[in-house]
Amino acid sequence: MRIIADENIPLVEEFFAHLGEIIRLPGRGMRPEDLKGADALLVRSVTQVDESLLRDSQVKFVGTCTIGVDHLDQKYLDQAGIGWASAPGCNANSVVEYVYAALAHLDVDWSGRRVGIIGCGNVGGFLHRRLRAQGVECRCYDPFLTLEDNPDLTDLDAVLDCDIVCLHTPLTTDGPHPSRHLLSDAELARLRPGTVLLNAGRGPVIDNAALLRRLEAAVDLQVVLDVWEPEPDISRELLAKVSLGTPHIAGYSYDGKITGTAMIYNALCQQLGIEPERNLEQLLPPVAQNRLRVSAKDGWLAQRALIPQIYAIAEDDRRLRELAQRAEQGQEDFAKGFDRLRKQYPIRREFGNYQLEFESGAEASAERLAALGFKV
Template identity: 60%
Template sequence: MKIVIDENIPLAEDFFSAHGEIVRLPGRQLSAADVADADALLVRSVTRVDEALLGGSQVKFVGTCTIGMDHLDQPWLDQQGIRYINAPGCNANSVVEYVYAALAHLNIDWRGKTVGIIGCGNVGGALYRALTAQGVNCRCYDPLLSLEQNPDLCELEDVLQCDIVSLHTPLTTTGMHPSRHLLTEQQLLQLPRGGILLNCGRGAVIDNKALLQVMHERSDLQVVLDVWEWEPNIDLSLLARVALGSPHIAGYSFDGKLKGTAMIYDAFCESFGLAPSVTLTDVLPAVEHNRIEAPLGADDWQAVRELIDQVYAIAADDKRLRTVASDAGGQGEALSQGFDQLRKDYPVRREFNNYQVTGVAANTPLAITLKAMGFIVQ
């Protein structure tokens, strides 16, 4: 059996090598020739999987180690009888922690703000549950959910009035509620003075040209973009305006990526009638020196900020992207290659649940906040 795997999927050999020949290739450059004689294909969101890629191939199984599936031509795959599977929820914690890290870096204490969440599926739902566990007032927009599923659902206009607005929707262009350009100039201008806007879902959910125009007019807004329309060839003028920018890595925690690999591996084994021989526990390494101490004499918010920064210094992600943009000198190909290289070489980032915080009294507001964020507090 031949298994073609995106080079950015970690430890795939540990899971799949017992079942066939592994071929690692750059996901964005995959061609029909690369997969013509493959039996299975494992991708991430940068690979468009459709007839142009798989037509005439012998691929029987496609696994995407991501939550979203907008890069898969699902009707065509169904028509061809090719099984496809995603990894729902695999990187939800990673993206939620990206939101925390971004707000902490900007010194925005979410506990005293109203937070609007657009898209309350795996990621947005995880963010919603974590924030409400901290007592945060949330408003949510997701036309695919009911009030029974989320009692804080409201209209999009109401969400846009929140102090912080965070987007976590998949990209859809059809159906009753397409998400492409969900936020245009009209919606963006509704954000309140001093508003915070984060997009950790899909770049084209926000009209990036409109966003740039609004930011020219509204210097009070702070914008965090992990995803970009037209990536990897992102708009450098928009990057220059945002408070934080990163190369589509919000979900790139080591834990989240490995969880996605494990989920696809289990589906692969089931699809081909194989007995799984590896589990996530077998390959997920423990974090050494995982005890971190809360800063003495700091107030709760300062302690939260410092603890987050010890685990995930998000400013480094922003700096790396701006360095690549500067080195590219406005050259589209160099920028695209640099963007993808940052994703390929992304450093290991472990999730908060691997770390035990010491020096925090049990059942205090700080302990409640840290536990809700995923830290171990004993």
């Protein structure tokens, strides 16, 4: 068996080597000629998998190590008899921790705010459950769910009236509720001054040109963008206006990426009719120095102090802005640099890998920190 894999997928050799030969390639640059002789294709969201890529190949399985599937032509794959699988939920916790890290960096205590969530699938639904467990008031918009699925469902206008608005919807362009440009000029105008607007789903769900117009008219929003329209050659003018900008890495925790690899490995084994020989517990390395001390007695101060120790989101923002400066000076191609930042992304582990030790009097913050996933 010959397996073509995106070079950014971790532990491919460790999981798949016993199944056959593995060839790693840049995901965004995959071409039909790269797939000749291949039996399986492993990708991430940057690879468009459709008839133009696969028609001259013998690929019988496509696995995307991501939650989203808008880069897969599912209709073509089904018609061509090509098995395919995604990794729903694999990086949901990673994205939720990105949200917490962004809010902590902005000094926005979510416990005292009303949070709106657009899209309550794997990621948005997980964020909703986490926030509700912390006693946070939530309003949710997802036209594909019912009140039985989510008791906080409401309409889009009610969500846009919240203090914090988080987008976690996939990108769709047809059907009864297309998500492309769900937020454009009219919707962005409804956001009240001081609102935090965060998109960690798909870039085109927000009309980026309309968002730039909104921010040029008045810088009265705190905007956090991890996803852009288009990628990788994003609007540097918009980057200059947002409070935090990162290169599509919200779901890039090491734990989440390896979970995605494991899920696709299991799916391929199932298609081949064989028992998996590898598992996540065998291959996910422990964190060597995983004990952290908590001294702050106030729950919010404890979170603000602790989260950056695990995930310094400001560093992601800094690297992207420095890339923009180099591109402006003609020192680096921005689009290639955007992909380089993703390829060379440093290892980020999730909160649940860390054990907290509390100084005298700081135990009062334990409940809030446990709700974030820390071991207390």
